Amino acid sequence: MFRYLLFSFLLLGITQPFVSAASRGVLERTGLTIVFDEPLRGVAEQAALIYPEIVKELEDRLRLTAPSSSMLVLVKERGIFQQMAMEQIPVIAFAVPEKSLMVVDCSKTSRDSFALDKTMKHELSHLMVHHHVSGRHVPKWLDEGLAQWVSEGIGELAVARKRPLLADRLIPMRALAIRFPPDWEDHLLAYEQSESFVEFIIRRHGIDGILKVLDRLKMEEPWETAVEKGLNVSFDELEEEWIARLQKMQGWFLLVSQYLYEILFFLAALALAYGFLKAYIRKRDYLRGSEREDPPE
Structure with missing residues (x-):
């Protein structure tokens, strides 16, 4: 419950240390609302661009349907993200399926579009799985295992x-x-x-x-x-x-x-033999070509 209050404070801009309304942006896209610290506008636009592709890929792989409306929160400051996550284990993202909410720590992912793509796949997988089971309990090993699987x-x-x-x-x-x-x-x-x-x-x-x-x-x-x-x-x-x-x-x-060294030695010997054979064939073909060009008098 406390985590949900923190989200409310963040999204409504009510209190500190969360970002103020002046420094927060919002992007609305079909099926996705992105809330972000204003310095992360470029990251938010990238997330909006790749989200439809991510949804299609996950729906094809998992054969599940994404929620019709989700929210993605992009946080610039690690300290603020940690307060929201309330986890002892260092994480870079988390999902709250019952709120169709994904939160990403962009202090770790903002400069890596590959990491953002994979992180969004991981968190969206959680939303899709819990959306499918209508909020029923899913064993954590299955929930996280599927998210790891789709995000490679x-x-x-x-x-x-x-x-x-x-x-x-x-x-x-x-x-x-x-x-x-x-x-x-x-x-x-x-x-x-x-x-x-x-x-x-x-x-x-x-x-x-x-x-x-x-x-x-x-x-x-x-x-x-x-x-x-x-x-x-x-x-x-x-x-x-x-x-x-x-x-x-x-x-x-x-x-x-x-037997690593033996295997490497054997592979090196094969490579050497292949190189020798290739050189021999090249030399032989060259000599045959020379003989055809210079017929006997």
Whole structure:
């Protein structure tokens, strides 16, 4: 509730330390209202330009419908954004689906159009998922996993870092249904696990499987029941299959790491042999051409 009051203060320009009406701009576009600190007008115009493309891409990939009217708030000052986010974990954006609201910290993204595009995809995914289930509970691992999937792993965290998931260091997926751990390392791991788990589900069951789960969540089924009925597999079995796949991938990774120098040496030898063969063929063709040009007397 306090967060919503902060938004009200921001959007109505009532109080400090939020931006005053004189320094705040508004852009109205079909389906989107953008509120921004005036120095971010260029960013706001860019966001307005790419938003229709983002909506189309996400509707095609997720096969969900975007809310008919959403709001995007672009904040210039990191301190103000942090007060709005009220998160201990450093984030660069967040969504409030029940308000069809996306908020982006442009102190991190204003100079990077790629980051803005991916961040908007991530947050709009949250709005679309919750719009589809009519505000029913969605397990956090599914919500964040889908958002990571459509934004190609670009999340809400202030630091983006990819690392291989180790099967023996995973957080149980049930523990990620309500909230992510407050510890930074575990929080980052939770994002990476969620993306990997959702990618695994889509690989096995397609986006149709995800939609079946969301439809059951919309009918207010408990999330485990929704997963099991939607995918025709128990959640425990699904998680075990995912972990088994990680272990297999981890085994290949360790094998490649163990024989890395041998593999590199072999590839270098192949490249050298290819270069030698190419030079030999070129020289042979040249000599044959010379013989044709200078016939014997």
